[in-house]
Amino acid sequence: MSARGQVQVTPERLQQMAWGYTGPLILEAAVRHGVFDRLDEGPKTLDEVAAATGASHRGLRAILNALVGFQLLARDGEGRYSLLPESAVFLVSGKPTFIGGILKHTSSQLMPIWMQLNEVVARGGPTTGVNQERTGSEFFHEFVEDIFPMSYPAAQNLARALNVADATGPMKVLDLAAGSGVWSIALAQHSAHVSVTAVDWPGVLDVTRRVATRFGLVDRYTFVSGDLLEADFGRAHHIATLGHILHSEGAERSRILLRKTYDALEPGGTIAIAEFLVNDDRTGPPMGLIFAVNMLVATENGDTFSFSEISKWLDQAGFENARLLESPGPSPLILANRPK
Numbered sequence: 001m002s003a004r005g006q007v008q009v010t011p012e013r014l015q016q017m018a019w020g021y022t023g024p025l026i027l028e029a030a031v032r033h034g035v036f037d038r039l040d041e042g043p044k045t046l047d048e049v050a051a052a053t054g055a056s057h058r059g060l061r062a063i064l065n066a067l068v069g070f071q072l073l074a075r076d077g078e079g080r081y082s083l084l085p086e087s088a089v090f091l092v093s094g095k096p097t098f099i100g101g102i103l104k105h106t107s108s109q110l111m112p113i114w115m116q117l118n119e120v121v122a123r124g125g126p127t128t129g130v131n132q133e134r135t136g137s138e139f140f141h142e143f144v145e146d147i148f149p150m151s152y153p154a155a156q157n158l159a160r161a162l163n164v165a166d167a168t169g170p171m172k173v174l175d176l177a178a179g180s181g182v183w184s185i186a187l188a189q190h191s192a193h194v195s196v197t198a199v200d201w202p203g204v205l206d207v208t209r210r211v212a213t214r215f216g217l218v219d220r221y222t223f224v225s226g227d228l229l230e231a232d233f234g235r236a237h238h239i240a241t242l243g244h245i246l247h248s249e250g251a252e253r254s255r256i257l258l259r260k261t262y263d264a265l266e267p268g269g270t271i272a273i274a275e276f277l278v279n280d281d282r283t284g285p286p287m288g289l290i291f292a293v294n295m296l297v298a299t300e301n302g303d304t305f306s307f308s309e310i311s312k313w314l315d316q317a318g319f320e321n322a323r324l325l326e327s328p329g330p331s332p333l334i335l336a337n338r339p340k
Helices: 012-018 022-032 035-039 046-053 057-069 085-090 101-114 117-123 133-143 148-161 182-190 202-214 246-264 286-298 307-317
Strands: 073-075 081-083 171-176 194-200 221-225 237-243 265-274 320-325 333-337
Touching: 022 035, 022 057, 022 101, 035 046, 035 057, 035 081, 035 085, 046 057, 057 073, 081 085, 101 133, 101 286, 117 286, 148 182, 148 237, 148 265, 148 320, 148 333, 171 182, 171 246, 182 194, 182 202, 182 237, 194 202, 202 221, 237 246, 246 265, 246 286, 246 307, 307 320, 307 333
Parallel strands: 171 194, 171 237, 194 221, 237 265
Antiparallel strands: 073 081, 265 333, 320 333
């Protein structure tokens, strides 16, 4: 407190923000050099980590000590480094929970376009958006498989909430902007009755096909390539998933897409939407607000939206009973139904 009883402000929080870019880059360097993978084998000294990874002593000393400071590694009195629970679960590449791939996406794909933020704010958008096929197909091809673990727990939760395992007859799933296929793969894993129509750009569907093949499910997939507003969705689907796509489409295209999805569902069918939601006042949560800036630098009209906004679009498209499904991940899912 100051002499006048006022709280003394410090620059500490601003200084932390100024250095905020360092954490992801340190993590990425550790992932790329296999630090977490080697330590998953057991505690190691600096010399042992260097021998196992082939990286320099000087470089490893710096990042290993920083990771101790981040509480992602521990170091004992004999100088041996070891994993802590968070890094053991999420940063070892051979584990299904591995999320280290998103770090490569952040550094190699997002940071370069974020460096243009000053110009983008002045202009109101990027010169070229990643939501266009000619520029975006390669962009999404590079990282959709890496972010599979981000959505997989929520996709499993969706399958349970919709009682997919109880299906006694054919269940048609429409996976829009399929990417890695994570949403439909989880649904298909719960029932042999599930068949999938996956829609995305041709370059991204190559990834969908590869991942579905790895899970032994590709024979249940039909692949439809093209822009979402032009591709043939088919009819009478029981479930339609839109996994993290509305934010890049923007409000106008999203409303059109929801109406088109409505037409592709059978009466009683369910739409499931994954998004980085913000509250009605756009004061939080932080991830939703940061992702809105990400859409500013990456897309022509993208944004993040609130549940109220999306539920209004769903109502206008003809859906009913818009609701939230709490799920592991950055935001709850939004579900709604085509009336019976």
